[in-house]
Amino acid sequence: MAPTNVLRCCQRVVGWIPVIFITLVVCWSYYAYVIELCVFTILSIGEKVVYLIVFHLSFIMFVWSYWKTIFTSPAKPSKEFNLIKSDKEQYDREERAETQQEILKRAAKDLPVYTRTANGAIRYCDRCQLIKPDRCHHCSACDMCVLKMDHHCPWVNNCVGFSNYKYFMLFLAYSLLYCLFIAATVLQYFIKFWTLCRRKSSVNCPKGDLPDTHAKFHVLFLFFVAAMFFISLLSLFSYHCWLVSKNRSTIEAFRAPVFRNGPDKNGFSLGIGKNIKQVYGDQVKYWLLPIFTSQGDGCSYPTRLVNQDVEQPNTINNSEPVKNIADGQSLPPRPLSESQNRLLGGIDQHWIDDESDEDSSKARAVQNQNVSISIDQESTKRST
Numbered sequence: 001m002a003p004t005n006v007l008r009c010c011q012r013v014v015g016w017i018p019v020i021f022i023t024l025v026v027c028w029s030y031y032a033y034v035i036e037l038c039v040f041t042i043l044s045i046g047e048k049v050v051y052l053i054v055f056h057l058s059f060i061m062f063v064w065s066y067w068k069t070i071f072t073s074p075a076k077p078s079k080e081f082n083l084i085k086s087d088k089e090q091y092d093r094e095e096r097a098e099t100q101q102e103i104l105k106r107a108a109k110d111l112p113v114y115t116r117t118a119n120g121a122i123r124y125c126d127r128c129q130l131i132k133p134d135r136c137h138h139c140s141a142c143d144m145c146v147l148k149m150d151h152h153c154p155w156v157n158n159c160v161g162f163s164n165y166k167y168f169m170l171f172l173a174y175s176l177l178y179c180l181f182i183a184a185t186v187l188q189y190f191i192k193f194w195t196l197c198r199r200k201s202s203v204n205c206p207k208g209d210l211p212d213t214h215a216k217f218h219v220l221f222l223f224f225v226a227a228m229f230f231i232s233l234l235s236l237f238s239y240h241c242w243l244v245s246k247n248r249s250t251i252e253a254f255r256a257p258v259f260r261n262g263p264d265k266n267g268f269s270l271g272i273g274k275n276i277k278q279v280y281g282d283q284v285k286y287w288l289l290p291i292f293t294s295q296g297d298g299c300s301y302p303t304r305l306v307n308q309d310v311e312q313p314n315t316i317n318n319s320e321p322v323k324n325i326a327d328g329q330s331l332p333p334r335p336l337s338e339s340q341n342r343l344l345g346g347i348d349q350h351w352i353d354d355e356s357d358e359d360s361s362k363a364r365a366v367q368n369q370n371v372s373i374s375i376d377q378e379s380t381k382r383s384t
Contacts, residue, residue, distance in 0.1 A: 001058045008143075010244065011141075014210070015154065015157045016157055017154050018154045018157065018346050019070060019155065019156065019157050022155060024065075025225065026062075026063070029182065029222060029225065029226070030059065031218075032219070032221070032222045033055060033182060033186075033219035033222060034055070036214075036215040036218040036219065037051075037186065037189065037215065037218070037219055037222070038051055038052055038055075039299065040215050041189055041215050041219065042189075045368045050142075051185055054181060055181065055182075055185075058177050058178045058181055059178065061170075061172070061174045061288075061290075062174040062175050062177075062178045064290050065167050065170040065171040065173075065174050065290040066156070066171045066175070067254050068164065068167040068171075068290045069153075069156045069158065069160070069164050069167040069168045069171045070156045070157060070158055071158075071162050071165060072158070072164040073150075073163065074139070074142060074144065074146040074147070074158065074159040074161050074163055074164070075146065075147040075161060075162045075163040076144060076145060076146070076147065077128075077130055077132070077133050077136055077145055077147060077299060078297075078299055080111065081101060081111065081130045081131045081132070081133055081299070082129065082130045082131075082220070083103075083107055084107070085128070087103055087107050088129065090103055091103050091104070092348050101121055101122060104121075104122035104124055104131060104341065105122055107131060108122050108131050111133075112299065112300035113131060113132075113133060113134060114134055114259055114260070114303055115134045115135070115257045115258060115259060115267075116258045116259065116260060117258065118258055120258070120260070125138050125145050127143070127145075128144060128145045132145060133147065133298075133299040134257070134268075134299075134300065134301055134303075135147070135148040135149070135249065135252070135257070135268070135301060136148065136149065136299075137149040137251060139159045141159070142158075145297035146159045146161040146162075147161055147162040147163070147299065148161050148162035148165070148249060148298055148301075149161045149249065149251060150165055150168075150243075150249040150250045150251065151250045151251070152251075153168070156168070156171075160294075161298075162294065162298035163292070163298070165279060165294070166279055166280055166281075166290070166292065166293065166294055168240075169237075169240060169241075169244065169279065170288070170289075170290050171238060171290075172233060172237040172240065173237060175229070175233055176230060176233045176234060176237055177203065179226045179227070179229045179230035179233065180226075181229055182200070182222060182223075182226040183223055183226040183227045183230055185228065186219055186222055186223045187223065190219060190220060190223040193216035193219050193220055219274070229306060235306070244275060244276060244279055245272050245275055245276070246265075246266070246269055247266075247268045247269045247270060247275040247278065248265065248268070248269075248276065252265065252268075253265075259303070264304065266304065267303055267304055268301050268302070268303060268304075269304070270302060278294065278296065278301075279294055280293060280294070281293030281294060281295060282295070286364065287348060295325075314371050
């Protein structure tokens, strides 16, 4: 037991090395840009003020979102997904996999669980001893099950999932803008210092060129580092934007979630607009701020009706009118949160309308027939 604890402690210490490296690079970039470039190199006061204002805005948003991504704890499944004591004891005593699955199916019948393993079994974590909610996976680095797990990121030393995925996306966006702004504003001074590097001194420096000072090394490396990080971040940010538009995690992009009727890579997709709102929330004014506005509780998600689980008797929420069930959707058995109801609210419901129109036509035909009979009866009475 002791060697395991020591190894776990060493892993936690080593895990902070990438974060410390990024922190040192960011601190150096702040010094190089503010002090060496803006204070010692740029001569125009107006240019200094504009650069410093825009730089600090992007710097604050970048550091804020990075901080939230690192120190927001991954969301765990709620206690309702844990086996009760009797089922847990019976599961541990049972050696046959078929009987264990029967125990899990009985325990999961009232839970909003629609995904399965590759062979169609209930997803159960032996390490955490719980039934995994949809899109939940066990992280070996964090040693816990994480809701809507995307991946474990070494650069933030944290699991990226339901609780901090919005922060992670903003961290990528603001770091991309941070690097782009630095590279764009440093470029002209980079060119001047690069040409100056070939001179032995500043005696023969033409008018308008920069003097040969120690600032040139900071400016040269600042441009290279900003450009390098911008290129690498651009591809990563573009990939995650595509994932958000498809409502997939990195894990689901490589391995499609398996439902009762088979795997479906678009099983959780609600359309681009609703997929974005599921991550960033309903209110657009909060989208660019690293505050939690994601929809849902992380344990249940609306799914496509084509993959409705036939073994779940309460797939459709009986507490809601039928008209709230959207085309191609199946709701969790427990009542949805307000944000999840808004997710499903604006989808086309033409199939319900058609059925309602047909019922209305039949009702009107019966009513007209009854009126005709009544008129005939009155005419007969008057004639007699």
